Amino acid sequence: QKEVEQDPGPLSVPEGAIVSLNCTYSNSAFQYFMWYRQYSRKGPELLMYTYSSGNKEDGRFTAQVDKSSKYISLFIRDSQPSDSATYLCAMSRNSGNTPLVFGKGTRLSVIA
Amino acid sequence: GAVVSQHPSWVICKSGTSVKIECRSLDFQATTMFWYRQFPKQSLMLMATSNEGSKATYEQGVEKDKFLINHASLTLSTLTVTSAHPEDSSFYICSARGGQDRFEAFFGQGTRLTVV
Numbered sequence: 001q002k003e004v005e006q007d008p009g010p011l012s013v014p015e016g017a018i019v020s021l022n023c024t025y026s027n028s029a030f031q032y033f034m035w036y037r038q039y040s041r042k043g044p045e046l047l048m049y050t051y052s053s054g055n056k057e058d059g060r061f062t063a064q065v066d067k068s069s070k071y072i073s074l075f076i077r078d079s080q081p082s083d084s085a086t087y088l089c090a091m092s093r094n095s096g097n098t099p100l101v102f103g104k105g106t107r108l109s110v111i112a
Numbered sequence: 113g114a115v116v117s118q119h120p121s122w123v124i125c126k127s128g129t130s131v132k133i134e135c136r137s138l139d140f141q142a143t144t145m146f147w148y149r150q151f152p153k154q155s156l157m158l159m160a161t162s163n164e165g166s167k168a169t170y171e172q173g174v175e176k177d178k179f180l181i182n183h184a185s186l187t188l189s190t191l192t193v194t195s196a197h198p199e200d201s202s203f204y205i206c207s208a209r210g211g212q213d214r215f216e217a218f219f220g221q222g223t224r225l226t227v228v
Contacts, residue, residue, distance in 0.1 A: 032215045043118065043205050043219035044156070051215070088155065095215030097144035097163055100207075104155045 003027055006089055006103025015112050019076040023089035023103045026070065030091040033065050034100065035074045038086045047087075048074065079110045115139055116208050118220025125196055125227055133191045133223045135206030141186035142208035146217070147179070150203045162189050196227040 006023045013019055021035075031052055036044035048063040050056045056063045062075040072091075076083055086107050090100040115138040125131050135145060144163050148156040160176075162168040162183035170176045178200075180192040189208075193200055205222040209215070 034216060036219070041203070041222070041224065043116075043222040046216055046218060049216045090217070092215070095209075097161070097209065099146050099158050099161055100217050102156050107153075 003101050004089065004091065004103045007106055008104050010107040010109060012109045012111060013079055015079060015081060015110055017079050017110070019079050019083070019108060019110075021074040021076075021087050021089075021106050021108070023072050023091075024070055025072075025091060025101075027093070027101075028067070028070065029093045030101075032092045032095060033063070033072050034090045035061075035063055036088040036090060037083075038088060038105065040085075044088055081110050081112045084109045116142075116206065116218045116220045118206050118223055120223055121221055122224040123226070125225070127197055127227055128195055130192055130194045131196055131225060133193075133204055133206070133225075135189045135191070135208070135220050137187050137208045137218070140208075140214070142189075143186065144209050145183055145189040146207040146209075147181060147189075147191050148205045148207065150205060150222075156205065159191075193225065196225070198227045201225055201227045 004025045034049045035047045037047050038044040050065050053065045053067045060077045064073040086105040088105045089103040092100050117136045119134045147159045158171050159174045160168045160170045162181045164183050164186050168181040183189040206220040207217045209217045
C-alpha cells in the first residue's frame with residue numbers, strides 16, 4: 001500500500017461547478033498537509049496548508065483534514081477554466097527538514 | 113508566499129557535457145532543499161535532500177556522482193548533472209523548507225533539460 005493515494009483522474013467539470021479532490025494516507029504520524037497546483041511545465045504552487053485536523057478556507061478553496069479517517073480534501077468553489085491543472089496533495093510527519101510525501105496528482109479540466 | 117527561484121528554466125546541452133541548475137530561496141533561509149525529477153504526466157520523484165553545510169542525502173537508485181548537489185548557503189543550492197546523456201533529459205524541480213518556524217515547502221519554477 002502506498003503511503004499516499006490520490007486518484008489521478010482525469011476529472012472534467014463544467015465551469016462554475018464545485019470540485020472535490022481527495023487523498024487518503026496510511027501513516028498516522030503525518031501532521032502537516034498541503035495542496036499544490038501544478039500547471040504544465042511549471043513548478044508546483046502552494047495553494048493550502050494545514051496542521052493536524054480541521055478546515056481551512058481561502059477564497060474559493062477549502063482544505064479539510066480528517067486524521068481519524070486519514071483522509072484529506074480540497075474543495076474548489078465556482079471553478080474556472082484557469083483552475084485546469086494537476087493538483088497534488090502532500091504531507092509530512094514534521095515541520096523540519098524531511099521531504100514531503102506526495103500523491104500522484106489529479107488532473108482537472110474545467111470546461112467553459 | 114515565499115519565493116524560490118530556479119535557473120535556468122530550460123537548457124539544451126550536448127551529450128557528455130555538464131549542466132548546473134541553481135535554486136535560490138529569495139525571502140527566507142532554507143535550511144533544507146530538495147531536488148525532484150518529474151517525467152511527463154508523472155508525479156514528483158525525490159532525488160535528494162540537501163541541508164546547508166552538509167552532504168546531500170540521495171534516494172535509492174540516484175547516482176550521486178552523476179547528480180552533484182551543493183548547498184553552500186541558506187539561500188542557494190545547486191544541482192549539477194555531470195556527463196549528461198539523453199536519458200537524463202527531464203524536468204528538474206527544487207523545493208525549499210524553512211525549518212521549524214514554517215512547515216510549508218515552496219517550489220522553484222522547474223528546469224527542462226534536453227540532452228542531444
